[in-house]
Amino acid sequence: MDGVTERLDRWADPPLLVLASLADEPKHGYAISQDVAETMGVRLSAGTLYAVIARLEARGLIEPLESDDRRRPYRITMAGAEALAQQSERMSKVASVARERLSTRLGWAGA
Amino acid sequence: MRSPLARAALALYPPSWRARYGDEVLALLDDSGGGPAAVASLAWHALPAWFCPPRHLHDRPARMRASLATALMSWSMLTGLGLVFAQLTQLQGLAPAAAPQIRWAYAVFDISLATSALIAGLGGLPLWLLMLRRAWRDQRTRDTAYLLLPVIAPVAYLAGLIVTARLAGGASGLSQGWFGVITLAGFAAAATAAVGPGLALRRLQPRGPALRLAATAAGVSAGVMAVAAVAIVIAVTSLDLWARQFAGYHDGTLSGIYLALVVAAATVTTVSAARGTRAALAHP
Numbered sequence: 434m435d436g437v438t439e440r441l442d443r444w445a446d447p448p449l450l451v452l453a454s455l456a457d458e459p460k461h462g463y464a465i466s467q468d469v470a471e472t473m474g475v476r477l478s479a480g481t482l483y484a485v486i487a488r489l490e491a492r493g494l495i496e497p498l499e500s501d502d503r504r505r506p507y508r509i510t511m512a513g514a515e516a517l518a519q520q521s522e523r524m525s526k527v528a529s530v531a532r533e534r535l536s537t538r539l540g541w542a543g544a
Numbered sequence: 545m546r547s548p549l550a551r552a553a554l555a556l557y558p559p560s561w562r563a564r565y566g567d568e569v570l571a572l573l574d575d576s577g578g579g580p581a582a583v584a585s586l587a588w589h590a591l592p593a594w595f596c597p598p599r600h601l602h603d604r605p606a607r608m609r610a611s612l613a614t615a616l617m618s619w620s621m622l623t624g625l626g627l628v629f630a631q632l633t634q635l636q637g638l639a640p641a642a643a644p645q646i647r648w649a650y651a652v653f654d655i656s657l658a659t660s661a662l663i664a665g666l667g668g669l670p671l672w673l674l675m676l677r678r679a680w681r682d683q684r685t686r687d688t689a690y691l692l693l694p695v696i697a698p699v700a701y702l703a704g705l706i707v708t709a710r711l712a713g714g715a716s717g718l719s720q721g722w723f724g725v726i727t728l729a730g731f732a733a734a735a736t737a738a739v740g741p742g743l744a745l746r747r748l749q750p751r752g753p754a755l756r757l758a759a760t761a762a763g764v765s766a767g768v769m770a771v772a773a774v775a776i777v778i779a780v781t782s783l784d785l786w787a788r789q790f791a792g793y794h795d796g797t798l799s800g801i802y803l804a805l806v807v808a809a810a811t812v813t814t815v816s817a818a819r820g821t822r823a824a825l826a827h828p
Contacts, residue, residue, distance in 0.1 A: 461568070461571075462568055462569070462571070462572040463571070463572050463575040463576060466572070466576065478578075478581065478582050478585035478586070479569055479572050479573055479576070479578055479582045479585060479586050480553075480582070480585035480586040480587070480588055480589035480590075481585060481589065482572070483565050483568070483569050483572075483586075483589070484589045484592065484593070486565070487561070487564075487565060487593070487598040487601070488598060490598065490600060491598035491599045491600045491601075502571075503567040503568060503570070503571040504568065504571050504572075504575075505568055
């Protein structure tokens with residue numbers, strides 16, 4: 434696991450949110466920020482979003498698509514999908530363990 | 545949102561970042577109607593964009609050209625400072641037997657300066673000829689003039705020097721006032737000679753093997769010139785400490801200012817040239 438993938442470990446890490454947003458289809462900047470806000474409940478500012486986009490693009494985890502518009506869409510690459518899958522798996526395990534232990538101790542059944 | 549503040553925040557980013565993402569960011573701000581908080585966030589993220597620029601935005605030829613232009617200017621200033629050193633010490637015969645390191649420093653300085661100039665000249669010649677041919681072929685008069693400045697400025701300076709020496713020189717040579725004038729004119733000539741190719745590099749934007757050769761040679765030349773700078777520091781410090789009787793016009797303050805200038809010029813030259821060389825040697 435490289436440094437970037439390691440940093441994706443935190444569930445609310447902006448790079449991970451952007452990768453998750455692009456997992457189903459290509460989106461441009463505004464669509465990503467809207468999607469992240471609506472589905473994940475996190476607001477990404479323009480500065481944060483484009484810092485993340487530049488970093489992910491440099492690492493080959495996302496790639497820009499051709500566009501005549503100023504709103505250039507991005508899509509997740511195979512490397513990005515693998516990184517996202519790895520992190521999702523780890524997060525699932527953490528969530529599963531947490532849910533199970535909370536259930537045992539507090540009788541919490543989850544949402 | 546196209547407020548002046550948003551544009552100002554975007555202007556804080558490196559040019560390559562702005563060229564790649566600027567329009568997209570403005571489109572995002574247009575769509576989201578971002579307020580002061582969005583602009584502040586944009587400005588905040590400009591700093592890491594300078595310190596950790598994304599690798600895919602690296603424009604290696606542009607890096608090499610910028611480094612070459614800066615290194616050439618600082619190298620010229622350092623050479624000028626070195627010639628002042630030679631004129632005021634070595635050529636005056638200030639080589640006391642009690643401090644043999646001074647004589648050694650003179651020898652190291654001479655060899656380093658000559659080697660550095662030779663490497664810079666040989667390494668930069670193909671690029672200079674390439675740009676000159678292109679400027680001439682495309683009838684770019686201004687760029688041709690810029691490229692000829694390294695020839696014109698020294699020749700004009702030497703001609704002025706000869707005329708001044710004949711008109712103002714007495715039996716004991718030039719007065720201190722005239723020496724100061726000639727020294728300042730020398731630095732102006734060196735700056736003029738260096739700024740010409742720098743401007744031509746920016747306007748003609750050459751690429752390819754000649755640029756890489758020049759950037760690599762600049763790194764080697766700057767490294768050798770740093771040795772010359774160390775020799776200057778050793779000689780001047782030694783003269784001030786152990787041979788004051790030989791250097792009547794020397795005083796600690798002037799020597800300190802002079803050495804600070806030498807160290808500053810050597811540092812800028814070495815750092816700039818090293819950045820250019822690194823870009824030249826990096827894998828594409």
